[in-house]
Amino acid sequence: MFGVEIAALTGLFGLTGAFALIGTVLAGWMAWRIVEKAGLPGWTGLGAILVTLTGIGTIVPLILLWIFAFMRWPRDEPAASAGGGFNSYRGGPAPAPGTAPAALAGPSAALPDARGWRLSGPLGNGGTVSLAIGGTSGTYVLTGASTGAPTDLVVPDPSVGQPHARLMLSGHRLGLEDLGSAGGTFIDGARLLPEHGPRDISAVRSVRLGSVELALTRA
Amino acid sequence: MDPVSWLLALGSFTVFFLLVVHLLLSLVLIIPTWRICTRAGFSGALSLFHLVPVIGSFIVMGMLAFSTWPAGEAAPGR
Numbered sequence: 001m002f003g004v005e006i007a008a009l010t011g012l013f014g015l016t017g018a019f020a021l022i023g024t025v026l027a028g029w030m031a032w033r034i035v036e037k038a039g040l041p042g043w044t045g046l047g048a049i050l051v052t053l054t055g056i057g058t059i060v061p062l063i064l065l066w067i068f069a070f071m072r073w074p075r076d077e078p079a080a081s082a083g084g085g086f087n088s089y090r091g092g093p094a095p096a097p098g099t100a101p102a103a104l105a106g107p108s109a110a111l112p113d114a115r116g117w118r119l120s121g122p123l124g125n126g127g128t129v130s131l132a133i134g135g136t137s138g139t140y141v142l143t144g145a146s147t148g149a150p151t152d153l154v155v156p157d158p159s160v161g162q163p164h165a166r167l168m169l170s171g172h173r174l175g176l177e178d179l180g181s182a183g184g185t186f187i188d189g190a191r192l193l194p195e196h197g198p199r200d201i202s203a204v205r206s207v208r209l210g211s212v213e214l215a216l217t218r219a
Numbered sequence: 220m221d222p223v224s225w226l227l228a229l230g231s232f233t234v235f236f237l238l239v240v241h242l243l244l245s246l247v248l249i250i251p252t253w254r255i256c257t258r259a260g261f262s263g264a265l266s267l268f269h270l271v272p273v274i275g276s277f278i279v280m281g282m283l284a285f286s287t288w289p290a291g292e293a294a295p296g297r
Contacts, residue, residue, distance in 0.1 A: 026277065027280060030284035034255075037288055068251070073293070075292065190290060199291065
């Protein structure tokens with residue numbers, strides 16, 4: 001008797017229905033998280049998945065997927081209230097437990113730091129490079145070869161583009177923007193793309209231009 | 220043509236037809252997902268998981284949903 005009920009519950013229709021329900025809930029949850037990471041409200045992702053349950057079918061979610069892929073994400077918009085026009089950077093691999101406690105995060109904005117910045121590291125040819133950036137405002141260009149402009153910061157390495165990236169000082173914050181370099185720009189190992197715009201790198205440890213790894217410190 | 224050969228030919232054609240339809244439908248998903256993965260900082264090739272029937276889309280969504288985006292994520296509450 002009981003076996004018959006179990007058989008009925010796990011029948012083809014019930015089983016596929018259960019899988020469909022689990023799949024929909026899972027997809028809705030994941031869609032919520034994905035759109036949130038892009039800066040959109042989470043319910044928009046969940047709604048897009050739930051639309052598949054309606055008579056509209058799957059064409060509308062498909063259209064929404066294309067719109068989401070090619071629209072401008074709020075993540076990439078400059079933060080209006082942050083000042084300086086940089087997006088706060090939360091990417092990159094998570095620090096290993098015990099190596100970077102949260103208590104040792106960047107200094108509070110309430111404590112002004114008058115020191116400048118320094119980018120330094122070894123070059124591919126065995127030499128080293130050390131770039132000092134002072135002041136509280138200005139824009140500098142990281143390039144593989146100098147154009148003679150006073151704002152050039154030269155990293156003489158073949159893997160560094162000409163120009164490669166832009167550094168922006170705003171108050172006590174430092175921003176970095178990739179200029180479409182072939183070698184790529186990386187912040188703490190995470191790729192920075194031109195469409196990301198300027199990113200706040202005040203709290204990062206290293207910047208890689210092509211194959212040149214530069215440590216970012218306060219000078 | 221004997222009936223067995225005819226059935227084999229029909230079966231082969233059906234499999235080929237389903238394969239082509241699957242590839243076309245996957246392509247409709249792969250193109251936007253490729254861009255989403257790239258913008259998130261992952262390799263666009265991750266979107267090729269859509270070629271895996273049934274669970275492929277869940278693998279891609281899971282990767283995007285539960286891992287830290289190398290290219291950065293929006294701050295919470297934005």
